[in-house]
Amino acid sequence: xxxxxxxxxxxxxxxxxxxxxxxxxxxxxxxxxxxxxxxxxxxxxxxxxxxxxxxxxxxxxxxxxxxxxxxxxxxxxxxxxxxxxxxxxxxxxxxxxxxxxxxxxxxxxxxxxxxxxxxxxxxxxxxxxxxxxxxxxxxxxxxxxxxxxxxxxxxxxxxxxxxxxxxxxxxxxxxxxxxxxxxxxxxxxxxxxxxxxxxxxxxxxxxxxxxxxxxxxxxxxxxxxxxxxxxxxxxxxxxxxxxxxxxxx
Amino acid sequence: xxxxxxxxxxxxxxxxxxxxxxxxxxxxxxxxxxxxxxxxxxxxxxxxxxxxxxxxxxxxxxxxxxxxxxxxxxxxxxxxxxxxxxxxxxxxxxxxxxxxxxxxxxxxxxxxxxxxxxxxxxxxxxxxxxxxxxxxxxxxxxxxxxxxxxxxxxxxxxxxxxxxxxxxxxxxxxxxxxxxxxxxxxxxxxxxxxxxxxxxxxxxxxxxxxxxxxxxxxxxxxxxxxxxxxxxxxxxxxxxxxxxxxxxxxxxxxxxxxxxxxxxxxxxxxxxxxxxxxxxxxxxxxxxxxxxxxxxxxxxxxxxxxxx
Numbered sequence: 001x002x003x004x005x006x007x008x009x010x011x012x013x014x015x016x017x018x019x020x021x022x023x024x025x026x027x028x029x030x031x032x033x034x035x036x037x038x039x040x041x042x043x044x045x046x047x048x049x050x051x052x053x054x055x056x057x058x059x060x061x062x063x064x065x066x067x068x069x070x071x072x073x074x075x076x077x078x079x080x081x082x083x084x085x086x087x088x089x090x091x092x093x094x095x096x097x098x099x100x101x102x103x104x105x106x107x108x109x110x111x112x113x114x115x116x117x118x119x120x121x122x123x124x125x126x127x128x129x130x131x132x133x134x135x136x137x138x139x140x141x142x143x144x145x146x147x148x149x150x151x152x153x154x155x156x157x158x159x160x161x162x163x164x165x166x167x168x169x170x171x172x173x174x175x176x177x178x179x180x181x182x183x184x185x186x187x188x189x190x191x192x193x194x195x196x197x198x199x200x201x202x203x204x205x206x207x208x209x210x211x212x213x214x215x216x217x218x219x220x221x222x223x224x225x226x227x228x229x230x231x232x233x234x235x236x237x238x239x240x241x242x243x244x245x246x247x248x249x
Numbered sequence: 250x251x252x253x254x255x256x257x258x259x260x261x262x263x264x265x266x267x268x269x270x271x272x273x274x275x276x277x278x279x280x281x282x283x284x285x286x287x288x289x290x291x292x293x294x295x296x297x298x299x300x301x302x303x304x305x306x307x308x309x310x311x312x313x314x315x316x317x318x319x320x321x322x323x324x325x326x327x328x329x330x331x332x333x334x335x336x337x338x339x340x341x342x343x344x345x346x347x348x349x350x351x352x353x354x355x356x357x358x359x360x361x362x363x364x365x366x367x368x369x370x371x372x373x374x375x376x377x378x379x380x381x382x383x384x385x386x387x388x389x390x391x392x393x394x395x396x397x398x399x400x401x402x403x404x405x406x407x408x409x410x411x412x413x414x415x416x417x418x419x420x421x422x423x424x425x426x427x428x429x430x431x432x433x434x435x436x437x438x439x440x441x442x443x444x445x446x447x448x449x450x451x452x453x454x455x456x457x458x459x460x461x462x463x464x465x466x467x468x469x470x471x472x473x474x475x476x477x478x479x480x481x482x483x484x485x486x487x488x489x490x491x492x493x494x495x496x497x498x499x500x501x502x503x504x505x506x507x508x509x510x511x512x513x514x515x516x517x518x519x520x521x522x523x524x525x526x527x528x529x530x531x532x533x534x535x536x537x538x539x540x541x542x543x544x545x546x547x548x549x550x551x552x553x554x555x556x557x
Contacts, residue, residue: 016511017377026381094349095358120492122376124361129319129349138423139319141346144486154427159342160440160495161259162431162487166318169423178476178493179486215358218371219384226518229539231530235552238524238542246522246539248444248501249468249557 001111001148001170003055005046006101007039007075009068010121019222026121026220035071038116040078041176044183045146046114047079054148055112057081061104063097065089069199076194077186083199088211094122096204096211098130103207105135110171112153117142117175128175138168142177250279250369251304253329255338255347256297258287258317260431263296265441266339268403271300273396274337275404276366280304282333284415286325288315294412303410311418316426317343321419323350328417330355330391334369340395340496341440348395357389362496364400373400378492378515398440399498399519432487439490442471444501445517447490448483449475451506451527451546455483460547461505463554473497473517475507491516506546509534526550 011017012032020027035043049055060075061084062068072083086100105113118125132139140146140155144163147154148170156165158177186194204211232238242249252274257264267283274281281302285294286309294308307329313321326347330336336351338344340362352359364382365373371386372394439445446461446468458472465472473490474483490497492515502520507513509525509532517523518537525538526546535541542549 011377017380019381026377093358095353095356098353118493120378123378123492124359125345126349126352126359126361129346130353130359132319133323133350133353139346139350140424141319142342157342158486159429160487162429162485164316164429165427167425167427172423177486178480213358214388215360216386216388217383218386220376220381221384223375223379223382223518226523226537228536229523229541231535231541231543235542235549235556238540238553239556241540242501242522242524246501248522 001055002057002059002108003046003049004059004061004105004108004110004113005042005075005080006113006115007043007060007062007071008036008119009033009062009064009071010036010119013037013120019220023219023221025217033067035074036116036119038118038176040183041178041180042114042116043075043078043080044181045176048181049148050079059084059108059110061086061101063088063092063100072199073194074186076197077191078184082197085199085201086204087201088204090211092211093213093215094124094126094130096209096213097127098134099209100204100207101131102134103209112171113173115175117177128173132173137171137173139173140166140168141175143174144177144179146174146180250277250334251332252277252279252281252335252337253333254281254283255326255336255344256283256285256293257339257341257343258290258293261287261289261293263293265403265438266341266398267297268300269398269401270337270339270396271302271404272401273363273366275302276401277335277369279334282307284309284329286314286322287317288312298410298412299406299408301404301406301408303408306410306412307415308412309415309417313419313421317347318421318424318426319346319350320424321421322347323354324419325417326351327354329415333391335392335394337394337396340397344395348393352393355391357391357393358387359393359395360385360387361395362397363394364397378512379518380511397496399496432485436465437469437471439471439473439488439495439497443499444468444470445473445497445499446470446503446505447473447475447507448478448505449507450477450481452478452483458484460550464550464557467554467557475513504534504538505550507534508532509537
């Protein structure tokens with residue numbers, strides 16, 4: 001079974017973002033970029049499926065600027081066999097990404113597609129679900145466990161009240177939640193080997209997909225800053241403040 | 250304009266989130282219908298009919314909608330969406346699971362986690378874990394939106410909308426329900442609680458989370474956790490407050506042994522009053538807390554419980 005895994009280049013998890021002075025967007029100049037953490041989990045799951053002998057080939061795909069090839073090389077270093085880069089400098093929204101991935105699914109015919117549940121830049125949490133709808137494949141979102149069993153996959157999902165397990169027919173789309181696995185770090189020899197693995201470069205036009213969106217970004221602002229308050233010296237003072245000053249007790 | 254709101258259900262009953270989504274629909278303006286879909290959901294439909302400002306409640310009561318699996322729910326929404334200008338759901342795990350399918354099948358974008366309405370086509374939504382707020386305008390004919398419920402005060406319950414049955418039954422041969430393990434709790438739901446007390450890595454282990462119980466009992470609080478506490482295996486993930494967990498905005502939020510990573514702050518910084526208890530007086534949580542108490546939580550918590 002072939003596994004397709006989608007990755008996204010985003011601002012590094014630990015970087016504190018700045019809004020541009022003209023409020024047009026977040027300022028990404030000279031900011032450290034990395035693979036989206038949920039995508040790392042997706043790559044790890046795909047590689048583990050290969051190590052278990054369930055998957056025969058792992059193909060990583062990304063949509064983004066030329067620099068996003070760094071994240072594909074990371075996926076290759078972590079164990080993906082080959083990569084597809086759909087290169088564009090446009091701001092590509094979830095729907096367009098899902099349309100592009102649907103074309104790749106059509107071409108590659110994977111048994112399983114694994115994506116992160118959300119990217120930590122736009123926090124949309126849409127692409128996997130949209131891909132499932134467009135391809136007509138079943139979806140298991142927010143997965144904390146993925147168990148392939150013959151022509152089915154059981155997906156345990158993190159839902160608001162606890163956990164839900166569903167069974168999907170294969171091929172299927174899975175999106176990862178945090179507890180699915182702990183991604184490994186790439187080893188130096190694997191990083192070297194990854195440079196020689198095949199990486200195809202395409203454009204949205206190659207797939208006949210229009211990436212323009214009908215949603216426009218009018219303005220980006222910093223949220224209202226919360227000011228720090230006071231330190232209290234004791235539990236008694238805390239209770240007094242909460243009762244008499246904040247009036248929340 | 251007319252708006253369809255997908256009702257949130259919790260164990261077959263109408264969840265509190267729905268009244269907040271209706272408030273967001275009112276801010277957009279227009280006729281508001283509610284869709285209640287599931288199996289054995291008459292009580293939830295009756296409760297939805299009582300929400301203020303509802304035109305009608307549409308009920309799809311069929312075994313295929315049990316557990317609100319994504320595939321049949323998406324097909325149902327596609328079937329019903331014609332004639333509506335907006336389809337809204339809460340940004341719960343159900344809303345997030347189902348609504349993007351509707352958007353994709355209608356070839357429109359979705360706006361996620363909307364926390365403010367500027368006009369019928371312009372909305373505010375958080376990006377980068379809430380460290381920036383984007384104003385976005387949608388020119389799509391159908392606007393598909395998930396609502397961050399903390400951004401809107403719940404509507405009242407003095408309505409009496411009509412209830413009508415939906416006959417459409419979706420096919421589903423691709424996905425099936427296996428089991429659910431819901432954490433039993435007699436405490437208020439995290440998302441709707443007036444008081445939340447959360448523990449972090451500083452709690453040391455899962456057993457120590459019991460130190461929060463007595464305080465939560467006295468305050469009628471829900472108990473949450475930071476991602477660090479969840480990752481360390483102290484408590485289950487459904488207790489997680491933060492960018493990748495639940496977003497809460499209670500009247501009082503008490504953070505215990507939580508350092509205050511930006512991903513955690515993203516989930517609680519809109520709380521009215523924040524209290525931080527931490528032994529490290531340099532912890533970033535103190536920069537957002539209204540009241541900080543530096544000290545050993547294992548001494549402070551029992552004292553707080555006894556004095557409340």
